[in-house]
Amino acid sequence: MSEETQENSETVRELIRQHYDALTQSERKLAQSLLENYPASGLASITIVADNAGVSTPTVARMVQKLGFRGFPQFHEALRRELEAQLSGPIQKRELWASEAPESHLLNRFADAVMSNMRQTLRHVDTDGFEKAVSMLSQRDSHLFVVGGRITRALAEYAFTHMQAIRPGVTHMTSSAATWPHYVVDMKEGDVLLLFDIRRYETNLERLAELASSRGVQVILITDQWGSPISKIASPVFSCWGEIPSAWDSNIATIMFLEALIAGVQAEDWPQTRERFEQLDEIFDLTRLYRKFS
CATH class of the missing domain: 1.10.10.10 (Winged helix-like DNA-binding domain superfamily/Winged helix DNA-binding domain)
Structure with a gap:
């Protein structure tokens, strides 16, 4: 190379x-x-x-x-x-792309960038680390906490929604650092913290990871290709590529990787997961929240 x-x-x-x-x-x-x-x-x-x-x-x-x-x-x-x-912030990133952008249509450039991000992300995934993360996220005798930052809180909520359906004992921490002590006080050794942090990296998230780790909590980090400072605390760490022709970074590769993790956790103990899904469906039927088709 x-x-x-x-x-x-x-x-x-x-x-x-x-x-x-x-x-x-x-x-x-x-x-x-x-x-x-x-x-x-x-x-x-x-x-x-x-x-x-x-x-x-x-x-x-x-x-x-x-x-x-x-x-x-x-x-x-x-x-x-x-x-x-x-x-670099949104203005600097936008100016970089504007000066280097080819003449092709934005949709084509965007698609090329996204596909490249997904290839790079998959290329750099450590499969042993992936299996370790699936195992950690699947442990029903430990509590799973999920948190993200200013942008990644949407990813954290997405992860929480699926993990809560798959297994018990899942908490979605709010993005407000002022509320975190209330979660940390309930953390115990062997629990897991799934944390998202991309540039610009948030010092509050780094402090949270330190506090959780000091209590024996295992930290899983999903970050970008440059690597959040939390990388030195977490294990395993997964880097997802996100540069696109925009003032913002893309989370498409990150959501792809997250969905792969969710699929892995779902399959780890399918009989228990299936039983939980069936119980949820029965409750949904009772609430009549969703329309049923005969």
């Missing part, structure tokens, strides 16, 4: 994870240092990056080459571009 392709399709964080097994002990020490305060920890000079990690500058040079970069300047530039992308 060429360096240009890597910069376009993969973050440095993802490259570190992919190559981690091939790193030496000192290179792994450097990798951990970079991931602890990502991406800021890699934006200093090569000497400072080495000193902060407690390794030599040749170790830094060797590791960035293993990641596919010609040298530290290219590695540094890739991190700088990621940080720029993380901090």
Whole structure:
């Protein structure tokens, strides 16, 4: 894979994870240092990056080459571009697309971008992590909490609606941080927090993840390709691509991945899920909320 392709399709964080097994002990020490305060920890000079990690500058040079970069300047530039992308708001994103947009119709450009996002998302899903998340979300003896941010609260509500139908013990936390202590006080070790956080990453969500984790709660994070800071707390972490020709990021790949998770949880213990569905249908019939067709 060429360096240009890597910069376009993969973050440095993802490259570190992919190559981690091939790193030496000192290179792994450097990798951990970079991931602890990502991406800021890699934006200093090569000497400072080495000193902060407690390794030599040749170790830094060797590791960035293993990641596919010609040298530290290219590695540094890739991190700088990621940080720029993380901090960009709707106006900056719209101006970027306006200046680079091809002449083809918006619908075609939009469709191309969405399809590319879905391919990239699926390409980077760790199947072991996916199976782990399905198992965690399926545990009926633990409580499941679901929360999102300013934009992703809609995704959290979507996840909650389906999970509540599949299994008992599901709570949709409001997006107001002032109410979160009331939920946290009921969290216990072994519970699960499904959390959504995309750029611009929300400090309140990061604090919530820290509080939940300190109580023994397992955090599952669904984020974007740049990776929320909550990535260092959560496990597993799933990155969904979302750039489109718009001032906003797209959640189409994220909803696709979420629906795959929901399908996995539904199938994990189908007999119990089916019984719950049947009970729900009986209650719906009693309420006469939905029209029935003979």
